Each structure stands twice: as structure tokens, then as C-alpha cells.
Amino acid sequence: MQLGAMQVHAISDGTFSVHPKYFGAEVPDDARPEFFARDDKAWLPIGCFLIRSDDRVILVDAGLGPDQDDLPHGMRLVGGQLFVGLGALGVGAGDITDVVITHFHTDHVGWLFDLAAEPVFPNAMIWYGAADWDYFVNGPGDIRPHIRDGFLTNAPRQRPLTHDTTVAPGITAILTPGHTPGHLSVSLASGPARLLLLGDAITCPIQLAEPTWHSIGDVNPTLAHQTRHRLWSTLQNTPGLGAHFPTLTPGQVTPTPSPHWTTG
Numbered sequence: 001m002q003l004g005a006m007q008v009h010a011i012s013d014g015t016f017s018v019h020p021k022y023f024g025a026e027v028p029d030d031a032r033p034e035f036f037a038r039d040d041k042a043w044l045p046i047g048c049f050l051i052r053s054d055d056r057v058i059l060v061d062a063g064l065g066p067d068q069d070d071l072p073h074g075m076r077l078v079g080g081q082l083f084v085g086l087g088a089l090g091v092g093a094g095d096i097t098d099v100v101i102t103h104f105h106t107d108h109v110g111w112l113f114d115l116a117a118e119p120v121f122p123n124a125m126i127w128y129g130a131a132d133w134d135y136f137v138n139g140p141g142d143i144r145p146h147i148r149d150g151f152l153t154n155a156p157r158q159r160p161l162t163h164d165t166t167v168a169p170g171i172t173a174i175l176t177p178g179h180t181p182g183h184l185s186v187s188l189a190s191g192p193a194r195l196l197l198l199g200d201a202i203t204c205p206i207q208l209a210e211p212t213w214h215s216i217g218d219v220n221p222t223l224a225h226q227t228r229h230r231l232w233s234t235l236q237n238t239p240g241l242g243a244h245f246p247t248l249t250p251g252q253v254t255p256t257p258s259p260h261w262t263t264g
Helices: 082-088 130-137 145-153 221-234
Strands: 006-018 042-053 056-060 068-070 076-078 098-100 125-129 158-161 165-168 171-175 184-190 193-197 251-254 260-263
Touching (some): 006 082, 006 184, 042 082, 042 184, 098 165, 125 130, 125 171, 125 184, 130 145, 130 158
Parallel strands (some): 056 098, 098 125
Antiparallel strands (some): 006 042, 006 076, 042 056, 171 184, 184 193, 251 260
8 A cells, every 4th residue: 555655565474263262251152253254263364564665664563474373262373474475565585674573472573583593684673662572582471482582692683662763754663562561553654644553452443342352462451451442542533454454454443423443
């Protein structure tokens, strides 16, 4: 999509099959059948985003990588497709100037480092929330060993953030904590055009209709709920898009007659 002078491309690294229990143990198995339409699951993308702006080629999130994760209730993450999408855009690993990681969950950092902990994107600066480094690399959070080692051994090409920070002109990483301690979203602005890349601060637009639904991945569910509530207000005026939004299509909150999500 064209966003002012920027080009923004959504790329899926694979598929995330989601059971109702992902959104909370109290969510009934037969909830929202229009959403969980096949085998009592919703089939969601593992979204990454490529931004071309002036001389910068910026990747937001690095997918799951060539791997799969089996989760409770028959849920599964299957990755490996990021470079198919990048190749279709004529982009190679060495072309990426920056990688902004919204958070350190496995389906967002998987392509950052290879199994030898070497950078997959050799020329890229990596931006992320410092609190996620503390929690996942130096704390109790679950992270694959080669990803941890990659963060530990490639520090000179990393920018841990403790506050909202400009990554490039018109591209700002903003703190949206709760899903993880250092979760970032990415605000894009070019002329009057705006777009907010949400990461997993909002898992799916269905949470607008079901405000008590959280995510089993929320490190701090109370803070995550507060962040979602704040973002819903922002999204009344600014289009947004999350990593697992079903069609990787931007939308906005339409507040009347009751708040609902509108795309297109």
C-alpha cells in the first residue's frame, strides 16, 4: 500500500491457528462461530511489514522463522514464509537497513538470528523495547537459545528503547506495554497519511466486540487491557493493523451506533 511517500507491504511468515481458549480460559469453546469457523479455530497470519521510505528499508517484526510451535488446545504456529514475500518484492536480507521488533515472542523474532546466533539481516540495526530484553534475554521469559545468544553477542547493532523514539523520519516506535513488558507499536506518518502497526498489543479486532478477551501470551493482562483500551480510542482517528489481523488489512474503529471495526 502507498502511505504518502512511503510504501508499506504486509507479508505473512505463516499461519497461526487459534482456539477460543487463546483469549482466556473462561471463553467457551463455541464462542463466536463466525470467527472460529473451521475446526473450532481461527486461521490467522503471522504478520511482518516492510516499509520503504527514502533510503531506508525497514522490517517490522521477523516472524517465526523456519519452524513451528505446538500450543495448548491444538493451536499451532507454522512459519518459514517471510523470505518468499521479501523475494516477491525484490528485497534480500542484505537490503534491510532496520528491523523493529514489536516484542520478543517467538513468532516475532524467529528470523533475526540463525542457529549459530549470527544476524540474518547483516546490515540492519535492530530496535526493540529494553524491558523485553530484560524479561526475555536476562529474565524468565521463554526465548529460543540461539535467539538469546544472538541478542547477547550482537549488541553493537541494537537499539534498546526506553521511551517513544524516532526510527526514521515519519516512523516512530511507541511503547505499548502489557502483552510483553517492552512491547512496541510503530506509528507511520507521511503527509496527512497515518498508519499504526500494532504488533500484538491488539491480537484481533474481535477484541473490540469482546473487551474482556485477552491473550494467553499477555505477560501483564491488566496492563495489556489498559493499553488495548487506549489504542481503541486512538484507532477512531488513525488506521491500524496488527500482526495477526485476519486479512492483514488496515482498519479503524467506527464508534457508532456501537464501536465496531471497519476496513477498506
